Amino acid sequence: MDDSKAMTVRLPTAQAAELEKIAQVDDVPVAEAVRLAIASHIESRRKDRDFQKRVRALIESDRAVLERLVS
Amino acid sequence: MHYLDFADVLLIASEASGVSPETVHRVARPHVIQRALMAQEAEIDGRQVYAEVEMKASVLYARLAQGNVLGLHSAAIAWLCMREFIYRNGLKLEYNDPDDVVVMLESVAGGLVSEVAFASWIRDRLSIPDPHAEAV
Numbered sequence: 001m002d003d004s005k006a007m008t009v010r011l012p013t014a015q016a017a018e019l020e021k022i023a024q025v026d027d028v029p030v031a032e033a034v035r036l037a038i039a040s041h042i043e044s045r046r047k048d049r050d051f052q053k054r055v056r057a058l059i060e061s062d063r064a065v066l067e068r069l070v071s
Numbered sequence: 072m073h074y075l076d077f078a079d080v081l082l083i084a085s086e087a088s089g090v091s092p093e094t095v096h097r098v099a100r101p102h103v104i105q106r107a108l109m110a111q112e113a114e115i116d117g118r119q120v121y122a123e124v125e126m127k128a129s130v131l132y133a134r135l136a137q138g139n140v141l142g143l144h145s146a147a148i149a150w151l152c153m154r155e156f157i158y159r160n161g162l163k164l165e166y167n168d169p170d171d172v173v174v175m176l177e178s179v180a181g182g183l184v185s186e187v188a189f190a191s192w193i194r195d196r197l198s199i200p201d202p203h204a205e206a207v
Contacts, residue, residue: 007101041078042092055086058154064169066087069146069176
């Protein structure tokens, strides 16, 4: 079963060129370079403790609103 | 102006829904996330379409919620993303009545209230946070 999802990403021309260079150096398809970049970015956000703490505090403080929105 | 990015939305969605960011990435609607994020920064002839924080916040919420980014959790995720965006831009949104908030959010999500009207509602509730208080 295919557990992947297709996405279209629009990049500035210069950034797209940089990405192609990185993919070439790493000898991977550009799509794989994009996947690695996204995974790395998600991981770095996960390690941002202040951000996590803030989101969790927000969920707690807004519990009355959030529970009604989801119900 | 400080914007959220794709990873931020995934992580907020993960915290809100209780599933991992990887699962959110698989089941959410990525084009809805991308469009909502890009809409905030939209320009015409080099000028921002939405210049004020409250308008950008409104657009972010409306596009995520109306786009049904993650099923039943869409409005909740959109609300949290909007709150985080407001925080990152040095402001705080305060409210007294959760019922009032829910009615407005559901109305915006249902297309009954415009993004401009929602921005006005947001603006009325914005304040500058006390630098010595806990950040929420």
